[in-house]
Amino acid sequence: MFAPKAHAPRAPQMATPVVACCWALLTVLSANIACAExxxxxxxxxxxxxxxxxxxxxxxxxxxxxxxxxxxxxxxxxxxxxxxxxxxPKTRAHLQGNQLYAAHQFQEALRHYAQAIREEQRTWVRRQILVQQIWCARNLGQIEVAGDQFTLVLLKSDPQTQYFDAIPLAWSPQAVSGAREQRAQKWLAADQPASKLLGASWLLSTNQQATAVATLRQLATAKDKRIALLAEAQTWRTQVITARETDVARWQQVIAATPAELQGGPLYVLAKAQQRLGRSDQAALSYLRLPILFPNNRPLAASALLAAGDTLAPSHPADARQMYQELVRDYAETSQAANAKQQLAKLKDESKE
Incomplete structure (x- = not known):
């Protein structure tokens, strides 16, 4: 996918004047992109x-x-x-894809990114486009696609990628379909540590949890610190209901040592533990860091906003209402938005009593 491409193709023979003119213009534009500083x-x-x-x-x-x-x-x-x-400089398709992505029109953005990949000659820019495709797939719930693109394409092109935060790990509680479980098993069986991490994260919510935990504990000693830190944080998901104050304090230290761009998922698990321990204000603050600092992961940001609202509702209903309203307004495409509407109606009924 990332092999070098030929530069400008030859114009077709016997082209009409209009086609020839368009072809010449395309060649000039391509040359301008290639030569621009x-x-x-x-x-x-x-x-x-x-x-x-x-x-x-x-x-x-x-x-x-x-x-x-x-x-x-x-x-x-x-x-x-x-x-x-x-x-x-970027191609028109690349720019349009970015605009659609910013507007959260991920399916349309994917179409433009696919065209941009075909047109782009520079390998490093094509990797950037691929990363955007992975984020689109994640936000559309296409985890199998995103996972394969990350492990089979991106990491093979650049094993030390600076876009490691695009790996579609599971962090929030959710049902795992049969198809996703099968794909997770394939990821787990791969030799690549990042693939094992990905597979284990999705198998934690299945009847293969013991195998997943054992794999994560092995990965927690990996040479790649990104994998090691994320693997340790993944094991916390099984400890939330038993975590004590000392555990939470240790988790905070681990998160502080984690690269900033990878802290979103671990923060979510930390917030759940803080919430269970009755530290509502701290939990809400941890949850709210996700939509602010990690906006690319919209499903997790939406889950965090909903959880922040639920955490604050008993003691700070006005603040909770604000969280729910933001969720309905800015994350309308998510399932959490529907839950937020129900919570808003509940708060409205309670205010009448």
């Missing part, structure tokens, strides 16, 4: 707090480094962890 902004190593900006052509951008061919002909390698942003 990229701008990279990154943290300086010799001046803490300051940034550096360079222009040129990004040759590759993966989980380890960004390689930039500068306008003076010099090639520079910059560690990915130092990269703040990259400005690069």
């Amino acid at each position: 990229d701008t990279v902004v990154y943290r300086s190593t010799n001046a803490p707090g300051k940034t550096t900006q360079k222009t040129g052509e990004v040759i590759d951008f993966n989980g380890l480094e960004l390689r930039l061919l500068q306008t003076n002909g010099r090639e520079t390698a910059i560690a990915t962890e130092r990269i703040l942003r990259v400005k690069t």
Whole structure:
């Protein structure tokens, strides 16, 4: 999928003047995209707090480094962890896909991203488009598709990917269909640690929980700290009902050591434990970090908003009402929005009593 592509195709023979003109225009546009400069902004190593900006052509951008061919002909390698942003030209389909994604029209966004993948020649940009496809699939509930794209395509192209947060792990309680359980078993049986992590996360809610927990405990010692930390956090899902204050304190330390972009799921489990221990205000704050800091994962953000409202409803009904209203307004496509409507009606009835 990410093999190098040929540049501009030849125009078809015997083309009409209109077709020839359009083909020429497309060739020019493609050339402009290929030749346009990229701008990279990154943290300086010799001046803490300051940034550096360079222009040129990004040759590759993966989980380890960004390689930039500068306008003076010099090639520079910059560690990915130092990269703040990259400005690069995008095809029309790519831009339209991004606009539709921002509008939460994920099915339409997928169609444009598929076209963008076909048109894009740069491997590193095609990986970025793939990541957006994975998020679309996740938000549409297409976990099997998202999981295969992540493990079989993205990680094979870039094993150290900086987009590891796109892995579609299970965090909230939900039923696992037979088809999803079968796919999870395949993920679990794979050699790839990330695939095992993915499979175990979905099998935790099935009758194969013991096998899943054993796998997660093994992965908690993995060399890849991302996998190790997420695997440990996944085991918390089975401990929420028995967790004590000391457990919650330890979980908070683990979350603090986890890369910021991977903290969403663990925060959700932490909030559930805080809620069970009667720490309503702290639980609500933990829940609310998800829609604010991790908006890409809309199903989990919606679950967190609903849980925050349920947590606050007994003691702070006005705050709970605000959570439910936000859920109905901003997450209308989710099942949690329907639950929020019911809770709003319940609060309204209680206020009349």
